[in-house]
Amino acid sequence: MHETSIALSILSLVEEKFNNTPGAVRVTKIRVLVGSLSLVDPVALKFALEVASKGTPMEGSEIEIEFVEPVFKCRKCGHTWRLTRDELGRIAEDKALAQVLHYYPDLITEHLKCPKCGSRDIDIVEGGGVILESVEIETRYGK
Ligand SMILES: [Zn+2]
Known part of the structure; x- marks a missing residue:
């Protein structure tokens, strides 16, 4: 565990x-x-x-x-945003992905896009x- x-x-x-x-x-x-x-x-x-x-x-x-709750920041345009509960719920439904995130939460950035500019270059702020x-x-x- x-x-x-x-x-x-x-x-x-x-x-x-x-x-x-x-x-x-x-x-x-x-x-x-x-x-x-x-x-x-x-x-x-x-x-x-x-x-x-x-x-x-x-x-x-x-x-x-x-x-x-996680907060993300786009490295390209500087936009910051929170992941909604719905989005987080959808991620948790994918058992394989949920398992990976449990150990390496930072890897979520590979599954997200900046909602403003579409960049995949994202940081987790908190x-x-x-x-x-x-x-x-x-x-x-x-x-
Ligand atoms: Zn952006």
């Missing part, structure tokens, strides 16, 4: 932050942004994080997961992969 490897990479970032915080006692809360393009299952991700954090300073911390947005750590000196 892909969510497990995502959880492990998030956890290692959290531990790095914890180890770099003087007087750190435990992690109280983390916030993760999930690009809806990656089609990551938030329930599975949360569960994977809970399992992976057992025995670490993150055990028992609050886990907040938020979805981010909402691609999974991002650890914030970590709250309790320290010996208070929060």
Whole structure:
């Protein structure tokens, strides 16, 4: 399950932050942004994080997961736009493509065209992969 490897990479970032915080006692809360393009299952991700954090300073911390809709930018004309839920739904219906995007969300750009100029040279501005947005750590000196 892909969510497990995502959880492990998030956890290692959290531990790095914890180890770099003087007087750190435990992690109280983390916030993760999930690009809806990656089609990551938030329930599975949360569960994977809970399992992976057992025995670490993150055990028992609050886990907040938020979805981010993807935003694209055309490299040719500079137009930016969001993918609608319908379009995203259509992509997710193509099982083979959905599987690819789950691992490599950036590859969606190969299946899109700029709605303004028709260029296929497109960047994902946000909402691609999974991002650890914030970590709250309790320290010996208070929060
Ligand atoms: Zn364009």
